[in-house]
Amino acid sequence: MNTVIAFILIFGALVFFHELGHLVLAKRAGILCREFAIGFGPKILSFKKNDTVYTIRLLPIGGFVRMAGEDPEMIEVKPGYNIGLIFNKSGEVEKVILNNKEKYPQARIIEVEKADLEHEMFITGFEQGAEDKLQRFAVSETSYFIVDGNEVQIAPYNRQFGSKTLGQRAAAIIAGPLMNFILAFVILFLLGFIQGAPIDEPKLGELIADGSAAKSGLQEDDVIKSIEGQEMTSWTEVVEMIRANPEQELTFEVVRNGETINIDVVPQANTVGEETIGQIGAYTPVEKGFFSSLKFGAVETYTWTKEILFGLGKLITGQFSIDMLSGPVGIYDMTDQVAQSGTMNLLRWAALLSINLGIVNLLPIPALDGGRLLFFAIEAIRGKPIDRQKEGLVHFIGFALIMLLMLVVTWNDIQKFFL
Incomplete structure (x- = not known):
């Protein structure tokens, strides 16, 4: 049971800080972040603060930051739609009700003639009871869609991921892996400060x-x-x-x-x-002190980074067997072994996993952060972005291949228990 808790805490912390890096830089760039999630699958805990819903999901195998403009399905308001409008005190549309309008008697019902909810932020249409008069309604930049009783914040173009400069988008993506390196450094610094830095x-x-x-x-x-x-x-x-x-x-x-x-x-x-x-x-022998601990954290982070990159190089050149890779099952087993040797070794293991997560995410593979950065590099060379649908297809294929590799590695891990 202790191993289960240790595994969830370690993996949860690595994912949390990784996604926190994405969230902080995205928000700093002015991107609307709809959700900050730890885990996948059904929600088991959630709360909303400002524009973002923070959730913990059932399967602790990753996480994500859902940014406006990156949504798989965009809500559209098209001509001919009958929608309900609720206004704020300034007379701007605060909520756009797409269905179940009868539950909102205070809403004004209109038939849409035209809508721009990205750039100019307006809706024109004919209100019930005044079908002969075309009206224009200004929409607040902090307004919401209401679909099946759920609120989804409308994202003006200036708050969407794609509206930001190449540098801002790249920073928001690279911040995730960077936070993993920072986390590893902090853990190793603390170990040096508590135990002493080897001399x-x-x-x-x-x-x-x-x-x-x-x-x-x-x-x-x-x-x-x-x-x-x-x-x-x-x-x-x-x-x-x-x-x-x-x-x-x-x-x-x-x-x-x-x-x-x-x-x-x-x-x-x-x-x-x-x-x-x-x-x-x-x-x-060890030496205790702030500056010696700083040096220890930096040197250890660099050393482990170099070793992991060396191992990846062997994998690419065929000198490293796929049987030597570990998935969640293998990592759990190794965490169990390390946990038995003490808390300090468990923290060192967490630092190693954090560095590993940072490096893997920077690999130029579709669906990973490194794959996103590769597309940004191509955009910088071409002077314009690659078609979003084509990029999405590449990332989808990459994700499918990663899942396939994960299944193979996990199966190998399971087989090792019976050898």
Whole structure:
């Protein structure tokens, strides 16, 4: 049960911050964001603040920000429609009722002659009881459609995604993956601040109680001057010397409280893969502080980003098998294993997943953020956008292929449980 909670919290946080990046930059550009959703499927919780409905949905496998102008189905008011109009105190149309008009006795019923609810914001038509007089009604920029009792805010063109500059649209899209990198950096910074940032100095960090170091009399913060007469200038050199001498007695010359002492230590043998290495049960030395933690967060984020990109490169060149990929089932299983090793390791795992999510979303694949950015790049080169229907078809095909890949990967994950 704890693993389920940990998985939902971690995945939910990654999706939340990703979508928050889209939302903040879209709103800053003046785009109407209709919905901010965590998960897919039926709504289990929702509330509205300002122009946006915030929802949590049943299936915690992603999220989305629904922006005006990106709606799959646009509501239109066409000539000949009979609609109801409700006005605000300024005399502008506040609500446009498309059906079930009998439920709104205060509405004025008109037959539409012409409507522009994007640019000039008006409706002309003939009101019941005055069919011989064409009237023009100004529509508020914060007005709503009412369809089957549900309110849908009307989006003037200047609040639609497509009305914004190429730079504003690109910023709103790239902000999602960028937030994942920022989240990873913040998590790693906090880990460095709480646990200390690893430093490459010849000094002992925390010792394991039953390790060779503790049993031999070594202590945390001992500075190692030499091992077997060989000068040690970094923690890396200390580790290399210990790893190369399993079950071999080594003489450590250490400085403790200003005093130099010699201690004999026998590294325990441990098999890693096909190699037998020596270990003494000592952690990497750490340094606690704000700036060292900042550096640790930045370096770790960069290092993991590079490693993931290297792995993707292997996948593209065929050096990396699809069997080595993991879907939700595989990630859940790995989360379970990491959760058993402690909260700090679980946070480090969350940072790694966040970086991975950011990188994957930046891949130039249709339906992903990187695919959207690719179309923006083509638009910048052509000087005009690609036809929206054609772009939508490409993204739909890309989404279908991603879902197919997800099914294959998930099936592989499930099979691994029975091997």
